[in-house]
Amino acid sequence: MKTITQFENKKVLVLGLARSGQAAARLLAKLGAIVTVNDGKPFEENPTAQELLEEGIKVLCGSHPLELLDEEFALMVKNPGIPYRNPMIVRAREKGIPIWTEVELAALVSEAPIVGITGSNGKTTTTTMIADVFNNSGQSGLLAGNIGYPASEVVIKATESDTLIMELSSFQLMGVDTFKPHIAVITNLEPTHLDYHGTFEDYVAAKWQIQKRMTAADFMVLNFNQGIARRLAEETRATVIPFSTIDKVDGAYLQDDALFFKDEKIMARSEIGVPGDHNVENALATIAVAKLSGISNDVIRETLMLFGGVKHRLQSVGSINGIAFFNDSKSTNILATQKALSGFDNDHLILIAGGLDRGNDFDALLPDIKGLKAMVVLGETADKLTSLAETAAIPVYHVADVAAATQKAFELATSGDTVLLSPANASWDMYPNFEVRGDEFLKVVETLRGEHHA
Incomplete structure (x- = not known):
């Protein structure tokens, strides 16, 4: 973990606990911030808040008083699921307080490069496939993010010889600024979470935050089965690596019932360890990331053959x-x-x-x-x-x-x-x-x- 000083003696509000809020509060405290946690669940029913209080972190539970924001907070780190129409967030914006999600905080202190995976479907499976390929190759891939391992927790022990394999939701990506993965994947884009985002355009814009800071030295892996991905490919500074089950593309593709990367045959479609057309797409995205990361064809093939799926996902x-x-x-x-x-x-x-x-x-x-x-x-x-x-x-x-x-x-x-x-x-x-x-x-x-x- 990098040692940074920008939060020393700065007041930071963590809004909403759950695992990511707990991890963010602890990381901020470690970085010297004066942390206040505000959670809606009453203190007596809130063991996480009780633990943080014992660790010397200020906690305020049971309500979200707007007057709390009259304190001079330098930053708010919010739970991803809290909508931006929430009165606390509206007031924080009015006061000009930056509003992050904890993945932005984690990326700031990460020594490890980041592979970031987002999309409407297939995120968890693709994230797990990629981590398995990394770990089976002898590279250390650490699962993090929306997959159940808060990035702010994982990043504390991660070193430059690790890679964070980070699943990212649209909710998390709305709260990033300097966040920059070296490789990013968008599995697909379909209208979902519109009750949160309002429109499909706003949802896509949230997902597209993943490449906001990427440069030509970074790689954006996109699903060219979708016209929207082909359009977005024109709007990034990152080097685009496409994948497709329909066309032969300059990346990973399906041809004659086999999976290829730039004319190299990796494996037969029938060898993938989980069924379904969508898992061919997930495997192609994984192959693209693995090849960009110098992982051998044999390791990729063996890993995807043995892949048994993710709990609750086929x-x-x-x-x-x-x-x-x-x-x-x-x-x-x-x-x-x-x-x-x-x-x-x-x-x-x-x-x-x-x-x-x-x-x-x-x-x-x-x-x-x-x-x-x-x-x-x-x-x-x-x-x-x-x-x-x-x-x-x-x-x-x-x-x-x-x-x-x-x-x-x-x-x-x-x-x-x-x-x-x-x-x-x-x-x-x-x-x-x-x-x-x-x-x-x-x-x-x-x-x-x-x-x-x-």
């Missing part, structure tokens, strides 16, 4: 009596479920879907579900999905929750079939997050495995 959880189970709870939108469905034979597939109703219809899914063996639906969107299934002449069953859905799907399946949880909806109507939803699926699969001694 995660293979084994089989029972010849019936395979995949947990894709992280598919919280239609596009993600379309990509998941592309990896399976619909004649032998039972899809579990449904969740929070955001007001959209599911007509776009119709071509992708044609020929499914069955659908099991749940949550607020169950009726919409039932109508969709009936339009496609697919047997459909409405159940109460994921546990009941998993049980029902297993009853409907025979040897050679696959049960796929890929909800195409957020979880918040029934579950706190997609992880809890996926864990319920995993638990029922384990119970079924025990009952059937498979």
Whole structure:
């Protein structure tokens, strides 16, 4: 970690705790800042705030008093999920206080170069693939960012011989200024999080912050399957490295069912360890980063062959009596479920879907579900999905929750079939997050495995 002095004896407000706020508060304290943490959860229910208080950091919990901002703060570090319309952030802006997310802070003190990965779908899988390739090559790739390892925590121990492999959300990227990865990846861009950003244009602008400080000595890896990425390629100083499953590009591409990088064959498509067209795209992005980082073709191929997926993202959880189970709870939108469905034979597939109703219809899914063996639906969107299934002449069953859905799907399946949880909806109507939803699926699969001694 670099030693910097710009925060010594400066007052800094950390707004919102969670893991990233906790990490930012500790890093700022280490850098000599006078830190105040403000979190909405009451102090007595807030063990993180209690820990920070014991460490000598000032904490104010239970409310967000605007008068707090009358203190002379040099900086606000905000939780990425707090929208910019929040009164505390509006007031901070009025007062001219810089507003960062903790990835900006981490990058300031990082000795390690950064590979930054963002996009609408595939971020977590691609980030994990890249880290695996780095580590299998003997280079040290440290997972950081939106993948569950706060960058401000990881950066403390990272040295110049490490590389931070950092997953970045649009929320995080809205709060950066000098942040500069050496290699950046945008997996794809689709309309999502519009309840936060307002418009697709604003969402894309947030993602595009990733390359704000990059130069021609840095590399921007873009998905040339998308016209928007081809347009953005004209708007960066970074050296663009494209990837595509459609065209032969000057980067990573799919040709004759094999993955190439600039005329070098890396591996056969069939050798990728996880199914689905989207994972071909994720593998091509990984290949581009690996080749730019001097990693050998053999290491890339072996790593991608052995890659077993990420928990809750098209995660293979084994089989029972010849019936395979995949947990894709992280598919919280239609596009993600379309990509998941592309990896399976619909004649032998039972899809579990449904969740929070955001007001959209599911007509776009119709071509992708044609020929499914069955659908099991749940949550607020169950009726919409039932109508969709009936339009496609697919047997459909409405159940109460994921546990009941998993049980029902297993009853409907025979040897050679696959049960796929890929909800195409957020979880918040029934579950706190997609992880809890996926864990319920995993638990029922384990119970079924025990009952059937498979």
